[in-house]
Amino acid sequence: xxxxxxxxxxxxGTIASEMGDNGLEPELTSRQLLRYVPDxxxxxxxxxxxxxxxxxxxxxxEHWLRIAGTIRECYTKYDGxxxxxxxxxxxxxxxxxxxxxxxxxxxxxLTGAQKPIGYETxxxxxNLRDAFTVAASGMSGVLLVFNGKIIMGTRARKTRSxxxxxxxxxxYPIVGMVQDGRLIQYIRTESDVPVRFYGNLDAKVSxxxxxxxxxxxxxxxxxxRSSAVIIESFGVGGLPVYETGSxxxxxKQGLDAGKTVVLTTQVENEGSDxxxxxxxxxxxxNLPILEAYDMTTEAVVAKLMWILCQTTEREEVARxxxxxxxxxxxxxx
Ligand code: ASP
Numbered sequence: 001x002x003x004x005x006x007x008x009x010x011x012x013g014t015i016a017s018e019m020g021d022n023g024l025e026p027e028l029t030s031r032q033l034l035r036y037v038p039d040x041x042x043x044x045x046x047x048x049x050x051x052x053x054x055x056x057x058x059x060x061x062e063h064w065l066r067i068a069g070t071i072r073e074c075y076t077k078y079d080g081x082x083x084x085x086x087x088x089x090x091x092x093x094x095x096x097x098x099x100x101x102x103x104x105x106x107x108x109x110l111t112g113a114q115k116p117i118g119y120e121t122x123x124x125x126x127n128l129r130d131a132f133t134v135a136a137s138g139m140s141g142v143l144l145v146f147n148g149k150i151i152m153g154t155r156a157r158k159t160r161s162x163x164x165x166x167x168x169x170x171x172y173p174i175v176g177m178v179q180d181g182r183l184i185q186y187i188r189t190e191s192d193v194p195v196r197f198y199g200n201l202d203a204k205v206s207x208x209x210x211x212x213x214x215x216x217x218x219x220x221x222x223x224x225r226s227s228a229v230i231i232e233s234f235g236v237g238g239l240p241v242y243e244t245g246s247x248x249x250x251x252k253q254g255l256d257a258g259k260t261v262v263l264t265t266q267v268e269n270e271g272s273d274x275x276x277x278x279x280x281x282x283x284x285x286n287l288p289i290l291e292a293y294d295m296t297t298e299a300v301v302a303k304l305m306w307i308l309c310q311t312t313e314r315e316e317v318a319r320x321x322x323x324x325x326x327x328x329x330x331x332x333x
Pocket of ligand 1: 055087112115
């Protein structure tokens with residue numbers, strides 16, 4: 001059988017880092033990474049491209065657009081894509097790519113590592129091997145492969161800052177595993193409509209995590225400067241009603257000015273349900289805000305960026321927001 005052709009896209013991160021004067025910095029190119037895992041050439045044929053070398057702390061929506069643009073340009077030439085990326089914002093990039101490249105039958109796989117590839121003890125080599133195994137498989141769509149787990153790009157979150165088990169799949173099962181080089185797929189990810197690429201994002205999306213007693217002025221500030229504000233509230237969701245009721249008024253003003261407001265929860269698992277408590281249901285019933293339900297905050301951020309450069313018309317924003325893309329939402333309404 002002919003070997004699959006895979007494009008490795010280097011972007012930086014710990015996996016490619018070396019120790020500098022002030023800590024780890026991305027230095028190695030994607031081609032240099034591959035020299036540490038020569039056995040991968042047994043899995044597939046590989047071409048390399050280095051888009052940038054950044055700690056993912058510095059990766060922004062414009063970089064997601066560059067990655068998506070590169071994949072678009074060479075989509076027909078390759079059977080799959082591996083993106084080596086820093087772990088810190090990998091879940092955001094995975095979500096971003098899930099909206100920028102929809103219905104891909106070819107696998108687009110993000111991976112990285114908690115320890116640099118040059119270290120004696122490192123997860124880099126195994127993660128790269130696993131990522132290529134998935135990229136050369138019949139799986140499809142944007143996936144994040146890490147520590148043997150295969151996670152939907154819209155469901156990933158970094159949940160450990162140091163250990164190898166860095167990522168979890170939130171409110172959705174992992175779609176498969178790679179064990180000793182063998183792919184075990186639990187859930188099919190392919191779609192039956194043609195691949196579609198998008199080339200724009202509205203990056204003016206902000207996130208406000210509530211803390212007890214938070215001043216409403218913080219929300220006002222964000223609404224003035226953003227197209228959309230996501231409010232990570234407590235539990236299943238609700239808004240504080242202090243003596244003045246000012247959160248309600250501030251959101252109303254923001255909505256009247258054409259802004260989008262989404263309520264979600266800061267609890268990691270099981271999502272929001274604004275209908276349960278008065279602090280949630282009163283705002284949901286009275287104002288045209290959106291609710292994230294079981295979506296991850298990373299996916300909500302990226303989905304809003306994707307939606308708001310297409311339309312700001314309220315009903316259309318809501319329709320697109322609640323329409324499932326790449327298994328990002330299961331339980332709206
Ligand atoms: N700070 C690094 C980054 O996100 C962490 C990592 O890659 O694990 O680029």
